[in-house]
Amino acid sequence: xxxxxxxxxxxxxxxxxxxxxxxxxxxxxxxxxxxxxxxxxxxxxxxxxxxxxxxxxxxxxxxxxxxxxxxxxxxxxxxxxxxxxxxxxxxxxxxxxxxxxxxxxxxxxxxxxxxxxxxxxxxxxxxxxxxxxxxxxxxxxxxxxx
Amino acid sequence: xxxxxxxxxxxxxxxxxxxxxxxxxxxxxxxxxxxxxxxxxxxxxxxxxxxxxxxxxxxxxxxxxxxxxxxxxxxxxxxxxx
Numbered sequence: 246x247x248x249x250x251x252x253x254x255x256x257x258x259x260x261x262x263x264x265x266x267x268x269x270x271x272x273x274x275x276x277x278x279x280x281x282x283x284x285x286x287x288x289x290x291x292x293x294x295x296x297x298x299x300x301x302x303x304x305x306x307x308x309x310x311x312x313x314x315x316x317x318x319x320x321x322x323x324x325x326x327x328x329x330x331x332x333x334x335x336x337x338x339x340x341x342x343x344x345x346x347x348x349x350x351x352x353x354x355x356x357x358x359x360x361x362x363x364x365x366x367x368x369x370x371x372x373x374x375x376x377x378x379x380x381x382x383x384x385x386x387x388x389x390x391x
Numbered sequence: 392x393x394x395x396x397x398x399x400x401x402x403x404x405x406x407x408x409x410x411x412x413x414x415x416x417x418x419x420x421x422x423x424x425x426x427x428x429x430x431x432x433x434x435x436x437x438x439x440x441x442x443x444x445x446x447x448x449x450x451x452x453x454x455x456x457x458x459x460x461x462x463x464x465x466x467x468x469x470x471x472x473x
Binding site: 279294296298299302303324335336356359360361362363364365366367368377378379380384385 | 396398399400446449450451465467468469470471472473
C-alpha cells in the first residue's frame with residue numbers, strides 16, 4: 246500500500262498505469278479520482294489545509310484496515326493539499342485485487358473513511374469571499390455500512 | 392508543557408496555528424475550559440463543542456479523554472477530505 250500527501254499536481258492516468266504495472270497478482274483494478282468542482286461558476290480556487298503528521302498516520306490506518314478486511318494485491322492513496330483550481334484533481338484512490346468485488350468495496354471504504362477521518366479541510370475562494378466547506382451528515386453516516 | 396494546534400476556522404478564529412501552553416488540565420474538556428477563560432476569541436472558537444473535533448498526539452479523541460502524557464492536542468472542525 247502506498248500513501249502520498251503532496252502539494253504537487255499529479256496525473257491519475259499515469260499513476261493508475263504505474264500502479265497496475267507494479268501490482269502483481271491482480272485481476273481487477275478499481276480507481277476513483279476526486280476533482281475540484283465549480284457548481285456556481287464563481288470558484289476561483291480551493292485551498293486544502295491538512296495536519297502534517299496526523300494526515301499520513303490516519304491514511305495509513307485507513308489503508309491498513311482496508312487491507313485487513315479485503316483481499317487486496319495493492320492500494321494507492323494520493324491526496325493533495327494547498328491551492329487547487331477548478332477541474333484539478335484533488336485526490337485518487339486505487340485498489341487491486343484478484344476479483345472485482347474486493348477492489349470495488351475496498352475503494353469505497355477508503356473513500357468513505359478518508360472523507361471524514363483524514364484531517365483535511367477545504368476552503369472555497371469565490372469572488373464574494375472565502376468559505377470553509379462544511380462536513381455533511383451523510384459523510385458521517387456513510388461509515389455505518391462498514 | 393503541551394503543544395496546542397488549531398486548524399481551519401478554529402485557527403482563523405483564534406488567530407494562530409500553534410502555541411505551547413503550561414496547563415494543569417487533566418482532560419481535554421478541562422483544557423477547553425481554561426482556553427475559554429483566556430480571551431474572547433478563544434471563547435468564541437470553543438462556544439459549540441459539537442462543531443469541533445479533537446486529536447491527542449495525532450489520534451482522534453473525545454473531549455472527556457485524559458491528557459496524561461499527551462504532548463500535542465489539536466482542535467479542528469469536522470474533516471472534509473476526499
